[in-house]
Amino acid sequence: MKTLNIALKLSLLKEYLFPAGCAVCGRTLFDEHEAWFGLCVDCAGGFPLSQEPRCAVCGRPLISEAEICMNCRKKTPDEANPDYDDMTLLYPYIGRTQTLLRSYKFGKHRALARFFSEKLLSSISGINCFTEKIPCVPVPPRPGKIKTAGWDQIECIAKILEKSMPVMRCLKRLSSKTQKELGKSERLTNLQGRIICIKKPPEELIIFDDVFTTGSTMNVCAKTLKESGAKKVHGICLFYD
Ligand SMILES: [Zn+2]
Ligand SMILES: [Zn+2]
Structure with missing residues (x-):
């Protein structure tokens, strides 16, 4: 858990030094979880997994x-x-x-x-x-x-x-x-x-x-x-x- 916390903080530091912004809307990322995934919280929430039935072949x-x-x-x-x-x-x-x-x-x-x-x-x-x-x-x-x-x-x-x-x-x-x-x-x-x-x-x-x-x-x-x-x-x- 401690390693993850350090990794999260490092990803935020990296984002601060070399800003990439949100991969979808380009917004600046200020939060460590946002920096970790490369997406702002709003965009990250926009990709729910579909639970619909699927075609058996494709x-x-x-x-x-x-x-x-x-x-x-x-x-x-x-x-x-x-x-x-x-x-x-x-x-x-x-x-x-x-x-x-x-x-x-x-x-x-x-x-x-x-x-x-x-x-x-x-x-x-x-x-x-x-x-x-x-x-x-x-x-x-x-x-x-x-x-x-x-x-x-x-x-x-x-x-x-x-x-x-x-x-x-x-x-x-x-x-x-x-x-x-x-x-x-x-x-x-x-x-x-x-x-x-x-x-x-x-x-x-x-x-x-x-x-x-x-x-x-x-x-x-x-x-x-x-x-x-x-x-x-x-x-x-x-x-x-
Ligand atoms: Zn975004
Ligand atoms: Zn199909």
């Missing part, structure tokens, strides 16, 4: 009562049967949540990693059937990405998660064409065989990533993990398109 919130969302109903049988067993997506990637992720990735708001970890942890222990005792496996970064960006945004969150739950780094991504430049089907073929298991995965695990778009990255990760011995693969992503 994890997006359901508008109708049916178990599968409209988007997934249009999928081919192969696409509708992903290799992960369930998926939890926290926030739609629009408006304020978009600002949140952009501030984290491209700004000086790395303190947000603590905010994201809190949300992931409460979601893991709250809305699903898995617990913090099941190891978390981060989706590996593209080769060269750390060199370009200067840091690994997912690893930064993983380090914080590791204080509350086991984290296993068993995946590695081999070099390939940037995912963003490819179409949907190309993405899948491009990824197949390029994400490899570098150590034996646990039987049950939770893979996590920042953004879920087509789900192909998560699916290939789950497939690789299962081929290497994992029996149950849950997925969790902070944002979805």
Whole structure:
């Protein structure tokens, strides 16, 4: 507890010396908890976790009562049967949540990693059937990405998660064409065989990533993990398109 208090005070001191402000509204942060999460108290309260029922295939919130969302109903049988067993997506990637992720990735708001970890942890222990005792496996970064960006945004969150739950780094991504430049089907073929298991995965695990778009990255990760011995693969992503 004492260490946490010191860490909180240090984060406020850092904010005072090198002000980043609130990652969403830019307001000056005067409170140690605000500095700790990189958000003012008003903005921090604006991201409640949804308790709505989710699509059984992609994890997006359901508008109708049916178990599968409209988007997934249009999928081919192969696409509708992903290799992960369930998926939890926290926030739609629009408006304020978009600002949140952009501030984290491209700004000086790395303190947000603590905010994201809190949300992931409460979601893991709250809305699903898995617990913090099941190891978390981060989706590996593209080769060269750390060199370009200067840091690994997912690893930064993983380090914080590791204080509350086991984290296993068993995946590695081999070099390939940037995912963003490819179409949907190309993405899948491009990824197949390029994400490899570098150590034996646990039987049950939770893979996590920042953004879920087509789900192909998560699916290939789950497939690789299962081929290497994992029996149950849950997925969790902070944002979805
Ligand atoms: Zn704010
Ligand atoms: Zn769906």
